Amino acid sequence: MRQTAYVPYATAQDGTRIAYQISGEGQPLVLLAGQSNNHTWWEPVRGDFDTTYRTITLDWRGTGASDKPDEVYSTPGFADDVVAVLDELGLASAHVYGTSMGGRVAQWIAINHPDRVRGLVLGCTSPGPAHGFERSQELRKALADPIRAGRVLIDLMYTPQWRAANPGPYPVLGDADMPPYAKGRHLVASNKHEAWERLPEIGAPTLILHGADDIFSPVANAQVLSERIPQARAEVIAGARHAYFHEFRAVASPLVLEFLAVAGLGYDSTD
Template identity: 30%
Template sequence: MPKVKINNVELYYEVKGSGNAIVFTHGASWNHRQWKPQVDELAKQYKTITWDVRGHGQSSLPKGKVDSEDFSKDLIGLLAHLNVKQVHLCGLSMGGHISLQTAIRHPKFVKSLILIGTPFTNTYNWFEKLFVPINRWSSIFIPMRIMAIIQARMLSKFNSNNKQYIKESVTSIPLNHWIRIWHAVSTMESGDDLHKINCPTLILQGDHDTMTERQQREMAKRIPLSKLVYIKNAHHATNLDNPSQVNNEIINHLSQIEAKLQ
């Protein structure tokens, strides 16, 4: 099991395939296994890199406050460890926001972005300004087992196989870790920096995902080289709900970029 110590964290990662590199970053409370349908297909043509964000899966979490700035620093450290100079970044939800912030803070490393169900702020409208702090506070009292059941039920309507994966990934995180992780994730903000993204950006939106649709449409307007595509029959677990369309969109996106660079 490959691990590397970066920024005082033991990060778990997997590398499969060869060629131009693409890093997949999972959503909050999930882990690298989220991307199996993408790795199985894309590793035939590309070097696929999946990893567990600090505090998730098999990666460790140091004591003390979790700083969301460390997420992108961890990712850059992992690229350095793997001697990857430039990369395509793909992420869902939290993983998309980490990818977004990496492109903003470390643009020379990023060839392109693929953002799936990705928020760029936690204060987009009055509802989020009210609800997110309440959600952050209530997470202190909700057992991970209960959160796992709620998540699994909500995000398994289009693919029943999601249920077991979600339950296993969510319950693997201790509640005291999750409270610190979620505080960091739910305070990430990138609204003032979207114009700084100068790489081609593919935005994939599940057609039944009301959680992030407004923000994804807004990103498509504000990120210069961006394209918004709706994924059919998909909720927030978009890449698992409809892996076939997601894979096709990613491959088309990468192929177009690589063709221009030749």
């Protein structure tokens, strides 16, 4: 008889089951994926971190093995789901590294649950449309075109030279098994993110990473965030596009590890 792999779940406030995954040992580090993606977003680089940290990923509601309710999603709501996972694991706090929409969610964890975040890393993300820099309307139209969207998205993520040497598959192009309604819910949640007014409340030391050639989430957002968050500094990676953490892992991962080593001094997850 074929056995089904065990999947651990946390239960969110509304009863939604959130699947999570754990690897490695050490201080806990939560890795948050982009919009309409599940935990596999991190698979190419997870090994850079789980030799030092206990890495925790999750499948956003609507993706992977998590429940997929057809209801309003939001970045603050996703943040509450992450906290439910920390609660399930008995963790008082953790480092949090969020990229793209995951970076938007990470902002809300640090704002609404400040005692749960030690070191905060925000990658290729923005504070929201009111004061951030958004992708162009031409690009939005291209991504909405079902014939062009896949090709355009790959080009936004990686440089042509890297793609030629690394033909895929690419783990950052979305959860192919998501129901259409969930994809729509994710898109609205990300587009409606707006944390500008509350960013100064973030008390965690913060590292902001961005690819210099990112036009999916324009690189100007890195400076906006670093100026708005009190203990933040930005690092822009030359030549990188949206998936800087994958293609330029040799640059990005050491920056994160160096930052977390300092942020984790005196760390006790039971504090």
